[in-house]
Amino acid sequence: MVGTTIVLAIATVFALALVSVGARGLIAGDGPDELAGIAPPPVDLVPPTQDPRAVVGPTDPAAASPSVPVEDPSLTVCLDVGHGGIDLGNSPLNADETEVLAMEKEVLLPMALEVEDRLRTLGYNVTMTRREDRLVIEDFTDVNDDGITGDDLDGDGVLGQGDLPDQLDELQARVLICNEAGADLLVSMHINGSVDPDLRGYEAWWVADRPDSDQSEAFAEIATSALGERFAAAGFETTFRSASDDSTVPNPDPQPGDFDHYVMISPDFPERNFVGSTMPGAIVEALFLSNSDDRSFLLADTGQEAVISAYVDAVTAYFDAYPEPVDNGTLPPDSPDRATTNPVAGPPATVVDVAGVDGAGAGDTTVAPAATARPLAPVDPATGASVLVQRSSSGRREIALTFDAGQDRGYTEEILDYLGGEGILASFGITGQWAEANPDLVLRMARDGHQIFNHTFSHRSFTGVSTPWEPEALATWERVDEVERTHQIIADLTGGYDMRPYFRPPYGDYGPQSLADLAAIGYHQTIMWTVDSFGWKGWTAAEIAQHCISGAEPGGILLFHVGQRSADFEALPAIVGALRDDGFGLVTVEQLLQP
Incomplete structure (x- = not known):
């Protein structure tokens, strides 16, 4: 059953990746070289053994990201962690196509969690679109209210476990998480892939026809520079591909309703009831899983540390250059609470000095009250909130x-x-x-x-x-x-x-x-x-x-x-x-x- 599910998921991802090239990133905003059109073999595939939640730590503390606290604690970055759940992302196969060598969703997640922790340590607010191996939308909610809720992959006529929620709903949900958190920067984290195993390197994409295009372009350039510097420091040679306006990507087979941009960084697109992101941002592709050299480096501690540190470097450098928070105006005055739901990370845990629950008191129907033994924990000092x-x-x-x-x-x-x-x-x-x-x-x-x-x-x-x-x-x-x-x-x-x-x-x-x-x-x-x-x-x-x-x-x-x-x-x-x-x-x- 597990193997069959993996085959189905891989087939779905590859098929949708082909669609995304024409539809400008409809599955997750990956670049134009992502895996596309590969038919998986009808066999049980063996998933990688890597634990997607094992948080990566620095291999050399001296080489880790800088730890200078920020002056403005109100700055918020939204980390969009690509793919998840049934959407494996780029997932190259071995030579005889019997084993998945790596899954983008699994390689990304531990790195993203470590980036989150380091940015929080520096004093930034961080919102995550996912913190587990799952899609944001798994219940077939019609987020953008277009009447489309999912793909019936198993053909049973009912949307349920094993089927794929509508990909535009998934991306809309991710964008709304960032918008409603009032983020000042959107970083959509991905790893590239291609049918050509020789393609390698790193790149970033931004949108030109937005009011914040200058800032988005600046972050794309800062992010790729940071990746290049960290790779060089680790002694790894690869290719800087570009930090480009995504309108330069050709659409070989335009269809009605196609987006003009990669969806995660697209402005509003009324033709599909899509609400665009309200902050500067870019899609960053850190190397190619489909290239053996890039993949080996990415799967090694040294490579993961280089990518983690580069993302932290890029965010800090960007906010050094653009220190003013973005006034998104995303929370209407009559509904100040439309902020986040479970996949989104909140502020870091606070250690509270509290007493334990008292044991049973006398009699059969009462216990000793805990109120006198448990002092109230402090509220968030920055907001006065829980x-x-x-x-x-x-x-x-x-x-x-x-x-x-x-x-x-x-x-x-x-x-x-x-x-x-x-x-x-x-x-x-x-x-x-x-x-x-x-x-x-x-x-x-x-x-x-x-x-x-x-x-x-x-x-x-x-x-x-x-x-x-x-x-x-x-x-x-x-x-x-x-x-x-x-x-x-x-x-x-x-x-x-x-x-x-x-x-x-x-x-x-x-x-x-x-x-x-x-x-x-x-x-x-x-x-x-x-x-x-x-x-x-x-x-x-x-x-x-x-x-x-x-x-x-x-x-x-x-x-x-x-x-x-x-x-x-x-x-x-x-x-x-x-x-x-x-x-x-x-x-x-x-x-x-x-x-």
Whole structure:
């Protein structure tokens, strides 16, 4: 099954790559030399063994990117990490076409995560279009409202697992993430490929007919210069191809509705209901996976460090030249919260000095209140808003298991039994409605010493980003009501358990106004996650276990659900066993964030 899926994905990517040359980057904005028109063999292909989440570190600390803090902490860069999930990107095959030598999506991701970390260390705000091996849009949402939602790859007449969401919706979603974050620079990160294995080198593309074209051209030139300098410093010789206006790329077979530019950096295109990016930016192609020399360098630590450092160099040099933030005006006054959803990275995790949850108190129906033992964590000092937490920065080899409960009772009892038998404390995000329906389980969680998050009363999206049936952002009073009702329900059921300052946002949706609203009522920590199990998508226990184990990292937060429709509980023993074998301690989020 895995091999078949890989063949299908590769066939899809190659076919769509051919389309993208004519449609100007419709799949992911790659340059004109990307792989196109290769028919994969009808055999099971072997994927590379590289862990796409293994963050690359510098091979020589002295050669790493500079670490001079920026003067303006309001500058924001949006890192668009190309491809993901079923879209493999450029994926060259071996000589007899039986093995994938490398996948662009997997080579890019760890480098992008390291670029993010270094830029944050320098003081920049960073938004990511993806942080996992997935597409941004996997639920066939019609983002640009053109009536097209996906490609039925398996031919069963139903869009679902294994089918491909509409590529224009995917790119529109990525652009909107950057726009709604108010980014001042868009960096679309890619690795090139070609049917000609001799083509090699690095290049960047920008758009000429935009108000910010001068800045975009400057960044393209800065980025390619940085790549060239880092490659030379590493002793690697390759070709500087160009830093070019993308209108110079020929369209050999123009069709109605074709874009005039690569989509990620295109201005508005009303013919396809497409809203363009609102900041300067460029598509950067760092070498060719299809060239053996470029590929060998890219897959080596030295090569990855060179690319990572070049991106950091380029962003810092660009903002040195253009230090004024871009006033995008993307958030309308009546909806200040249309900002981001789960694939987007928030500010770095804040280490909070908090006490653990108290144990059970006297009697059968109450636990000791935690409020007196847990000081409120600080808000974000720059914004006064609730701080987003996706991982711990302690450096300890620990992982937090978190379980959201908002629908059915599901496997909660079995999960609690298993955790108790293994001596594991976990964290549970609970809605008020679920708590009212399952008071015995809420009490048991608290008595057993597990942590409980506030997950709102009815699981409504605060921003409307993930709920097309309710697309409007909630008003401040509605958010406050959702949170405070659940706060009181949990306190009443447990005899005083105080969930503050920890909040788990429904769907992972958040924005600047909702974070400010949460901080105002004492919920200063908005708990996101490092890895989503995707059990809610119908993945098998084996798929869930492999995904969570491969994505494990020190300080990580794993997201599961308790419901009957998810195989998370079935996968749990395999995940716990593998994590412990790998030396991880399993803790609550509150314990994870201890200094």
